[in-house]
Structure formats: C-alpha cells, structure tokens
Amino acid sequence: MSRSLRDLESLLPELDAAPADALEDQDLDFKEWPERSREKAVDQVVEMAICMANGGGGTVVFGVRDRVVGRADALLGVPPEIDVNLLLKAVYDRTDPRLTPVFEDLFVPEGTGRLLIMQVHGGLPPYTDSQGGAKVRVGKDCQPMTGSLRRRVLIETGETDFTAGLVEGRPADLLSASAMEQLRDAARRERAPEDLLHLSDHDLLAALDLLTQGRLNFAGLFLAGHPEALRRHLPSYVWTHVRMASDTAYSDRLDGNDALPVALNRMLDRIMADNPISTLELGLFHHEYRAYPEIALREALMNALCHQDFRIGGPLLVSQYPDRIEIANAGGFIGGVSPHNILRHRPVPRNPLLVNALVRLRLVNRMNLGVRRMFQSMLEEGKAPPNLAEHGESVVVSFRKQPISGPFRLFVADEGQAGRILSVEHLLILHDLLGHPELDTARAARLCQRTEPAARDLLNEMETGLGYLERGGTGRGTYWVLRPDLHRRLAGPGHPERNRRIAWEAAKTRTLSVLKDRARRGEPGLSNQEIRQITHYDRNQVVRLMLELRAENPDIRLGGAGRSARYSVDCARK
Known part of the structure; x- marks a missing residue:
C-alpha cells in the first residue's frame, strides 16, 4: 500500500520527536540521498524498487536521514538537478520483470527543499535485477532474497499452494x-x-x-x-497438547493426526478441562468467566491450523503451563505481517485453497477479525492481551493466566448498554493507563499499531468525545492520563489513585542532578540511551522529557547527532 503526499506531510512533524527509522513500516522507508556518487544513488533507487515490489509494494522517501531526531537535521533533501525520467528508465532497464514505479516531488523548507517520493506497486514477485540479485521487504528491513525467502514470496502469491x-x-x-x-x-x-x-x-x-x-x-x-x-x-502434520508441570517437565501429553474440525474440538476439550471459572455478578445475573476466554483460544487454534506450513516438520504444539498457554504452529509470518502490525495488516493466507473453503463455511473471514477477537475477549475482562512472537520458522501465541477484573468488565458492559462499544484500540489504551501513570502519542501509536496522527485522533476522541482521559502538557510534551473518577472505578477498591506526575517530575530531577554532577567532574553528558537507563523510559519518552527539561533549564545543551548526540549542562553559564 502506497502513502499519499498528504499522508507523508502529516508524518514529517513527528521527526521532531522521533527518528525517521521509528516511522518506517512494511510499506514505508526513508533513505538518505548519496550526494557524492550519482551511480550509488541510482543503484539505491533500483534496489529499493525491487525490495518494495517483492514485499507487496510501498513508498520510499529519498532525502531523509533516518537515525536523527529533529526535522531540520533529518530532511537533507535530494539535489534539484536529479531527473526522475532517468531514474524511471534505470529502474525499468535493470529489473526483471520490468518495474515502472511512480516518482513524485514533495517540497519542504529544509535541506535542498526537495524530497523524492517513489511509489512502488506490488505485482507478481519475485523481481530481480538484471544479474538475478534481489532483496525483499520484511518488516522495516530489505533482506537478501535467499532460497527460503523466495519460497515465502511464492507462498504469499499463491504460486505454490501446497x-x-x-x-x-x-x-x-x-x-x-x-x-x-x-x-x-x-x-x-x-x-x-x-x-x-x-x-x-x-x-x-x-x-x-x-x-x-x-x-x-x-x-x-x-x-x-x-x-x-x-x-x-501428510506425515509432517500432527497436533500435540502437553500439560507442563514446569518449564522442563510435563505431566500429560496427547498427540493426534485428526482433520481440522476434530483436532480443534479435541484440543479445546483438553484445554478447557483445566481452565478455572470465576463468577461475576452483573445486575441480577451471575456470569461465569474462564481464566482463558474460549473465543480467544478457538481463534488462536484456528489461526494455527489454517497457517500451518505442511512442508516443515514439527507439530502444532499447545503447551499448557500452570501460569500460561502457548500455541505454536510451523511456519513464520508471511506477507509483511508481524507482531507489530498484525492488528491492522490485511490477512495473508499461507494455504489459499484451504482458507477459501473455510471462508465459504464461515469458519474464518477475510477481514482479519480473528486476531482482533483474541485481543478483544481478553481486554474486555481486564486481562492483558495475547502476546504474538515469531521464533525461527514458527509463530507462537501466548496467553497469561489471569483473574477477571470485575470493575473493568462491569464498565465495559455498562458502556455497551449505553451504546458505546469499545474497540480493541480503546481497550488497549485503558488497560495500559491502569498500569502506567500516563501515555504519550508515540507509545499509543505503537500500542495500537497505528500512525501517530491516527493515535492522536484516537486519544482526542477518548478525551473529548468519550470523556475517559485528561490531557496534560503542551505541544510535543502532551500526555494523557485516566480521569480520576474512571481510574478509581476501573482499579477497584484498595487501589487509591496515585499522583500520576510524581514519577515524571522525579525523573527530570534525577536526570538534571546527574547532568550537573558530570559537568562538575568534567565528564561527558548523557546520551538518550543512558537517560533511558536512569529513568526506565523508552526512547520517545526520553526525547519528550528532555524537551521539557531544556525548556525549564536553559543551561542544558544538546550536542552531536544520531547516536552520538549527548545532553550536557553548559558550565560556562554556571
């Protein structure tokens, strides 16, 4: 999916708080233009066209340094004399099958004033250069098209549906x-x-x-x-359910070679036999809730069965520990899907014919609702969502064993009766703010797997439209917290509301103290990474914290760029 010029313009202000690398995705990359060598610049354009086409298409923005914070430092631009017609001819002549990307100019006040946008549409990969070399977009990286990646591309395009x-x-x-x-x-x-x-x-x-x-x-x-x-x-196919007594020993195991509907029911029956029930009073009725919602388990098992790679040996493995359940299937993520975008990425079937039959039977859908149902069913009960990870050539879905949160479930029910149906994104934000004092736009974007502008719109809606949040700070230092009354309601009795800004102010005080101590000793200042170690915040939170701290303390200076950038106290002014 390509990004429009308007979409890209809305992203550029985010460079003041985060490096371009943090804004990249499967379908978006930022590249610095090699000014000293026209040949290297053309080579880079051809390489990125092939990489994006093999990854399903996307957008490349040339003229941007991707590892510095600050729009003025990041937007270096592309020389005005670069002729897009010559670039288009080079890509066409040096690719097989031929690629014809679309080039557009995006004019900015920084650098040379010109960013070059290349829109690459996905076709029928694999694509290579004229010597047979190729790369493919996997997440945020362009990786060499090895044999296994070539096979993955063929699977994604349906060329080799086992x-x-x-x-x-x-x-x-x-x-x-x-x-x-x-x-x-x-x-x-x-x-x-x-x-x-x-x-x-x-x-x-x-x-x-x-x-x-x-x-x-x-x-x-x-x-x-x-x-x-x-x-x-199908000798490579087998399902296994194991009851684990510990991380190294199991108490019970069953293997099967059943067809999909039989295997699904047998695995569910074994899991549900050790799935404790909690009772919650909702109005006049008492409702029973399992530690692991059945709908979440069913969707996870169905996903594992549908996306099983029958070419790879190894069981579809369900490991039931005392404190968690792990469901693993052979075959990694394909088609650009990753744990960081799976909530919003279009579904990519590994076994199209199998999935088409299940779609007609309404046992799966083409709208990627299965993963969202897993998240929704856990979050509505006040539980942490499932964790999805790729381990080698397998995908693992993990569920933590957790008691239901009565106050949270009652809140969701009351909101539903009032006509306010909470989305997965709403629930993720509420759950996060129960465990953290505040939430900024950058972390909300990562949490909800959205762009920062979309995350900001969501937070604004939860503040002004739904009345769940309160806003603090200004500009790039804006943050959101739960309204005090809602925090008390969701946290339940015994959890008094904390002063949610104490930790933030304490972090600023601690950082300033360390900077002054280092300046007195004549030592270098602190990097973003070192401040993260002091405060236990993430990269974007440290950027925001230091923006506030510098506004409050003119003696603090920022020198260098990228990973060599360091904050220090200007001793000359002391």
Whole structure:
C-alpha cells in the first residue's frame, strides 16, 4: 500500500520527536540521498524498487536521514538537478520483470527543499535485477532474497499452494464421516448457507473446490480426512497438547493426526478441562468467566491450523503451563505481517485453497477479525492481551493466566448498554493507563499499531468525545492520563489513585542532578540511551522529557547527532 503526499506531510512533524527509522513500516522507508556518487544513488533507487515490489509494494522517501531526531537535521533533501525520467528508465532497464514505479516531488523548507517520493506497486514477485540479485521487504528491513525467502514470496502469491496438490486414492477411502459431520456442525453454528450444508459429502467438497477431476486435494484431506489417511499423505502434520508441570517437565501429553474440525474440538476439550471459572455478578445475573476466554483460544487454534506450513516438520504444539498457554504452529509470518502490525495488516493466507473453503463455511473471514477477537475477549475482562512472537520458522501465541477484573468488565458492559462499544484500540489504551501513570502519542501509536496522527485522533476522541482521559502538557510534551473518577472505578477498591506526575517530575530531577554532577567532574553528558537507563523510559519518552527539561533549564545543551548526540549542562553559564 502506497502513502499519499498528504499522508507523508502529516508524518514529517513527528521527526521532531522521533527518528525517521521509528516511522518506517512494511510499506514505508526513508533513505538518505548519496550526494557524492550519482551511480550509488541510482543503484539505491533500483534496489529499493525491487525490495518494495517483492514485499507487496510501498513508498520510499529519498532525502531523509533516518537515525536523527529533529526535522531540520533529518530532511537533507535530494539535489534539484536529479531527473526522475532517468531514474524511471534505470529502474525499468535493470529489473526483471520490468518495474515502472511512480516518482513524485514533495517540497519542504529544509535541506535542498526537495524530497523524492517513489511509489512502488506490488505485482507478481519475485523481481530481480538484471544479474538475478534481489532483496525483499520484511518488516522495516530489505533482506537478501535467499532460497527460503523466495519460497515465502511464492507462498504469499499463491504460486505454490501446497493444499492445492492432489492426493492419491479414492476420496471415499480417504474421508472420515465423523470429520465431515463436525465440519458441518461447526459451519452451521456460524450460520453458513443451508443450501451448502444440505449437499452430499461429494457435492459439498466439490462446491468448496476440494475435489479436482474427481480427486481429493490436500485442503480437502486436511478438512475431512481420516487419521490414517492424514498420517500416510501428510506425515509432517500432527497436533500435540502437553500439560507442563514446569518449564522442563510435563505431566500429560496427547498427540493426534485428526482433520481440522476434530483436532480443534479435541484440543479445546483438553484445554478447557483445566481452565478455572470465576463468577461475576452483573445486575441480577451471575456470569461465569474462564481464566482463558474460549473465543480467544478457538481463534488462536484456528489461526494455527489454517497457517500451518505442511512442508516443515514439527507439530502444532499447545503447551499448557500452570501460569500460561502457548500455541505454536510451523511456519513464520508471511506477507509483511508481524507482531507489530498484525492488528491492522490485511490477512495473508499461507494455504489459499484451504482458507477459501473455510471462508465459504464461515469458519474464518477475510477481514482479519480473528486476531482482533483474541485481543478483544481478553481486554474486555481486564486481562492483558495475547502476546504474538515469531521464533525461527514458527509463530507462537501466548496467553497469561489471569483473574477477571470485575470493575473493568462491569464498565465495559455498562458502556455497551449505553451504546458505546469499545474497540480493541480503546481497550488497549485503558488497560495500559491502569498500569502506567500516563501515555504519550508515540507509545499509543505503537500500542495500537497505528500512525501517530491516527493515535492522536484516537486519544482526542477518548478525551473529548468519550470523556475517559485528561490531557496534560503542551505541544510535543502532551500526555494523557485516566480521569480520576474512571481510574478509581476501573482499579477497584484498595487501589487509591496515585499522583500520576510524581514519577515524571522525579525523573527530570534525577536526570538534571546527574547532568550537573558530570559537568562538575568534567565528564561527558548523557546520551538518550543512558537517560533511558536512569529513568526506565523508552526512547520517545526520553526525547519528550528532555524537551521539557531544556525548556525549564536553559543551561542544558544538546550536542552531536544520531547516536552520538549527548545532553550536557553548559558550565560556562554556571
């Protein structure tokens, strides 16, 4: 997805509080223009065009230093004599298949006054240069197109859908009657079309494109196959549920080779057998809540089953510890999806034919709602959301075992009755502010996986529209806190409201004291990293803290740029 000039203009003010590198994403990169070598500059343009095209398309902004804070220092610009027609010809001539990006100028008052924008549209990768070399966009980085990455690109484009392959043998000998019935039952609960569910087994599989020329494909085998057929034709697939007594020992284990609906139900049954219940009074009724919401577990298991990479050996592993559950499937994130954008990224199916059949049965959707449901079901009960991580060639979803927060759940219910339905983003912000004294725009953007302008709009809505938050500070030093009455309500009895600015002021006092001590001893000042160690804040919070501190203390100076930048006290004025 490309970024418009308007989108980019709205991002540029953020450079005063964060380096350009922090604003980058799968579809956005900032690059400094190599002024000393025209050849290197053209090489960089060609390389970035290939990288972005292989990663699904995106926008490259040339003329920006990506590791400095401060708009004036970051926006160096592109020489005015650079001819975009020559760049377009170079990209076209040196790529295979041919790429034709769109170049645009963005004029700014800093540097040369000109930023060069390259919009690259995703096509049918892989793309290489004329010598066969290539890179691909993975998160914020352009990585060499190794064999495994080439395979990943082919999977993402549907060129190598393993589940579309055909299985040897008569379909009737491969299918499980129990699996077919459980598949129908699950689809009926999700209100799949009745005319589809009333078809015979053969006609239902054919309607779902699971039969090709009378033969069952691997998607059909995985959805309705007999365990013996699955063991024979899909030997790499197995699911395992383990009850862990500790991090190094387990008390109980079960392995299976069942078709998807059977495997889902068997794993859920085992998890729910050790999923404690809490009772909460809501009005006249007493409601029961599990430590792990069933909807969150079901969505996590379904995601793991759908995105299983059948080419990679290893089980779909469910590890149930005394304090957490971990669900891991073979196959890492693909298509630019990462733990840092999964809430908002378009879904990318690893097994398109399998997913298409599940979509028609309404067991999954194309709107990436599954992950949001996991987050929503945990957050509505006042619990921390699941943690998603990529470990090598696998994705791991972790749920912490937590008691329900009665005050938080009651608040969500009351808001719903009043017609205010809280989104995942609303819940993330409320949950964060119960554990932290304040929230700034930068952290809200990372938390909600949004741009900073979008995060700022969300915080403004929660302040002025919903009345949940209060604003403090000004300009780049703006922060938000929970309204005192809401904090008392959500935290519950026994948690008196704290003075939420004490920690911030104490951090400024401590930092200023260290700076003065170092100046008296003739030692260098403090870097952003060193101040983070002193205050336990993140990079953007330190930038904001130091902006306030410098405004209050004119003796503090900032020297250097990038990682060599240091804050110090001007001894000459003392």
